[in-house]
Amino acid sequence: xxxxxxxxxxxxxxxxxxxxxxxxxxxxxxxxxxxxxxxxxxxxxxxxxxxxxxxxxxxxxxxxxxxxxxxxxxxxxxxxxxxxxxxxxxxxxxxxxxxxxxxxxxxxxxxxxxxxxxxxxxxxxxxxxxxxxxxxxxxxxxxxxxxxxxxxxxxxxxxxxxxxxxxxxxxxxxxxxxxxxxxxxxxxxxxxxxxxxxxxxxxxxxxxxxxxxxxxxxxxxxxxxxxxxxxxxxxxxxxxxxxxxxxxxxxxxxxxxxxxxxxxxxxxxxxxxxxxxxxxxxxxxxxxxxxxxxxxxxxxxxxxxxxxxxxxxxxxxxxxxx
Ligand code: ADP
Ligand code: MG
Numbered sequence: 001x002x003x004x005x006x007x008x009x010x011x012x013x014x015x016x017x018x019x020x021x022x023x024x025x026x027x028x029x030x031x032x033x034x035x036x037x038x039x040x041x042x043x044x045x046x047x048x049x050x051x052x053x054x055x056x057x058x059x060x061x062x063x064x065x066x067x068x069x070x071x072x073x074x075x076x077x078x079x080x081x082x083x084x085x086x087x088x089x090x091x092x093x094x095x096x097x098x099x100x101x102x103x104x105x106x107x108x109x110x111x112x113x114x115x116x117x118x119x120x121x122x123x124x125x126x127x128x129x130x131x132x133x134x135x136x137x138x139x140x141x142x143x144x145x146x147x148x149x150x151x152x153x154x155x156x157x158x159x160x161x162x163x164x165x166x167x168x169x170x171x172x173x174x175x176x177x178x179x180x181x182x183x184x185x186x187x188x189x190x191x192x193x194x195x196x197x198x199x200x201x202x203x204x205x206x207x208x209x210x211x212x213x214x215x216x217x218x219x220x221x222x223x224x225x226x227x228x229x230x231x232x233x234x235x236x237x238x239x240x241x242x243x244x245x246x247x248x249x250x251x252x253x254x255x256x257x258x259x260x261x262x263x264x265x266x267x268x269x270x271x272x273x274x275x276x277x278x279x280x281x282x283x284x285x286x287x288x289x290x291x292x293x294x295x296x297x298x299x300x301x302x303x304x305x306x307x308x309x310x311x312x313x314x315x316x317x318x319x320x321x322x
Pocket of ligand 2: 118119120
């Protein structure tokens, strides 16, 4: 039977040298931020039965636990540096731990983000990660920075993760190939770290958020913080490859109020269109212009012809409904 300390040593304490002044093993880790940067810090917790199904694939869970956190750094335009991992486990299962660590470190290494500490306890399966990133003062892409007249952009594609959930729940049955493709979007999101950095560097964008609870709700946070409204073209929303083949009503609804997308929604002055496309190219990430920030509060939808659409959509909230 693995002890708590041998478990940490075997699966989470790595031999490779890191950038932290002091990593795993003492009461605290020590981190020296690069001179002239601010620390960007964020925490996200994944709870079994709430954020993922019981029996979820351990490698994909390791990936997603860090991905959702890196996505928050991306939405701020910050560069990942390090993370901590608080893990509650029902049992010390070597096979499960090996797969979990594999998924976790594959993504961590891809972003040069180092595990510097954490906590390990026995209990219901629960993964809580805190990430630390760096951003130049004044360059963070905050929710309160959108201005009337800004374009609204979205990275990548959205809605396929929500479609996968609809398939699992039998809400909208999918054939095997479509279930498999859309499920990959749900379990293996790609945090848009490079895009966030490119958008904050110049700076090109004004406000940004990552889409975790659905576009309508998450864009709503930008609108509220910035004291503005928006008009979205429901037919310009970049549906995922599977959702794009579905009927218009479903496509619009799952794009606008899906969830688990982990794409960036950001605003930028219309004069920065070329610069946004250059940043997207630099980050090798597709971006789509989907609407405009308005002075008038509220979120409105139009169709491809510019005709107003009555779509009453809200974001996901753990404490209402769901
Ligand atoms: P403390 O008693 O001070 O809480 P612990 O005994 O919990 O310390 O942890 C010992 C060391 O192992 C600490 O440096 C801690 O940050 C690290 N650690 C514990 N759990 C994890 C984990 N899941 N991943 C990475 N580091 C961990
Ligand atoms: Mg501890």
